[in-house]
Amino acid sequence: MFTILPIKGYLDQIDGFYCDGISAGLKSNGKKDLGFIYSDTLCDVEAVFTKNKFQAAPLRHYQMYDKDFQTNFILINSKNANALTGQKGIDDINEIFSSLKFDITNPIMSSTGVIANPIPKEKIIAGANTFDLSSKNAESLAEAIMTTDAYPKTCMYEVKLEDGSSFKIGAVSKGAGMINPNLATMLCFICTDASIPKEDMKELLEVNSHTTFNAISVDGDTSTNDTVLLLANKKSKAYDKEAFKEVLRLVMHDMAMLMVADGEGAKKAVAFEVINAANDEEAQTAAKALSNSLLVKTALYGEDPNFGRIASTIGASQIQCDETKLVISYNDVIVYNKGEILLDDICEAKAVQVLKNSEYKVLCDLGIGEGKFTAYGCDLGYEYIKINADYRT
């Protein structure tokens, strides 16, 4: 048995981790744009990256280290993704690290922002050299890594094990647009003092990605920079695999849900739950199709229970389905039941009430097998267009 307790505060509450964020002049509005995570001992590290074939320079730089490398420093900037920058992008990262005044081991860089611009390395070097590595200011770090995010994204948990020992885990992340199920477009940094073996780090990151970051979508676009990093300094000496798996799932779920809720301009965070599909894969195909359909997303925005679009999207996803077995509901309001349209005026009024909520569930029971998957998405309205029509300026 174990107990998981949410803790107020940030990942800098974990013994041995330090962080901060500053303004280095990358954002023209003077907002924070450069941050770091520093550990006073070397950490084991594992990562999962975007499946985009054009991986950004920081991802390729990371993958040049030996498989079991340890690190004590992550440098993170917003506003420039250092993507599509070729060998120069990697050379720039090496030049930045070799120009820093402080002593760090196997430093990692992580970037987010506009693709296909050379990274402004002079500003980054100048800014990073003002860092105070003894800072514990995760709030500033969370701000510094934001791009179109409306708010910073963090969480913290403490896990108490049966033998009285305990460990902590906390995360900071960014992500609002360009969010799609191949990790979602995002950066997420998770720190822990759990004494987790290296092999468990990789396994548990991957297993939990499937139902968290890989289950969310804002706009169906997969970025060049998606990264989830897990750092373990093992200072607590405490560990239990089941407990860690569960708390890591919580951390990743929290971060994923905060991203969906912050979908650019989104007002609704919606769970698309597909059950009784022929198998889990087909449930996933249908659930992700729903979370990505523009017609579904605009109907949610309009608070219109136009469930025909939901059925049509399932049919278009090419999975096994049958309209005489399909049941569709908004939370517990059933609007279509195995061939019968239930959406009369009374039912519609109830459905509209559900759609007025900021969080709800669209449930599709395919009535065919036992497959299930829940994808998470959001509505899409005018604000998304406004944010993305001229993002670079």
Add this chain to the structure above:
Amino acid sequence: MFTILPIKGYLDQIDGFYCDGISAGLKSNGKKDLGFIYSDTLCDVEAVFTKNKFQAAPLRHYQMYDKDFQTNFILINSKNANALTGQKGIDDINEIFSSLKFDITNPIMSSTGVIANPIPKEKIIAGANTFDLSSKNAESLAEAIMTTDAYPKTCMYEVKLEDGSSFKIGAVSKGAGMINPNLATMLCFICTDASIPKEDMKELLEVNSHTTFNAISVDGDTSTNDTVLLLANKKSKAYDKEAFKEVLRLVMHDMAMLMVADGEGAKKAVAFEVINAANDEEAQTAAKALSNSLLVKTALYGEDPNFGRIASTIGASQIQCDETKLVISYNDVIVYNKGEILLDDICEAKAVQVLKNSEYKVLCDLGIGEGKFTAYGCDLGYEYIKINADYRT
């Protein structure tokens, strides 16, 4: 040799075809919503339908006829798709046809509009019984089948063969939103007096769908009702397979391009040309991903040459690609050349000029093999949201 001449006018210029459109009260604003195509002799007919698994009742009704059936009547309504209506939807079609006063053979119904509403059969029967089957008023028919279309869509051609004989072909179609590469969400009715053999009708419809209707996208959503119908009354006694293949391609291309240009709220019709991919399939995957990407579409709307989103979308599509071989241009303005970012101030000004056009090309040379495909799409702006947020009301 043969000559293809565009003709001003509508498909009712073809000998033996009659059509009209009226207001039957399905649209609350009194606009035309019910139309027909009538032939004074029986026609061979072929169709291609949506790949959506939830095919609407009219499609299932059609498929109940024998493979080689002939028809002389198509009834078309807008505002209600008769989709997700089960056996009742088919029963309603049979009831409508058995209630019509005039003598017709193997009538076909075609519907577009809101999914999952019972079809208002009384209004349709009452309206259809006022039809004058001797009308030649294709303009009214084109209006009657519109839903969110901004304008009616028609074309007409005459083909002169080397032996002095000639035939005509004309089309009327609808489609603006819910447009996606599985035929695009649309209805298209093509009439000809060419003496085309039945087997050629199916073959040429399918081969031309690939590069026309299946190459366009407005919003990535595939409807339940997509239909392309080809009717041949063979009155001209003239036919040449190569000529017919080419003119049918022209007709279908015209109709497809009119739909893209009428993408709900769209101001730009954009060709996404992918060349030198590993093979044609990969080119198609990348081209369609580009035409469907929200981030690409919003950048086009913002007239922002943010080509990083184009590269990122190609990378995310999981095809074989290499940033040191990739070339991206807007018309002839190259912005990225094999790892080199060319978008300085001068180049950007030129690219913005291209993006201000209402039609242009985004060219992606992958530099890997010889595969190529062109997909057609449009920008996505506020108007799309406005049209789709509360479509039913």
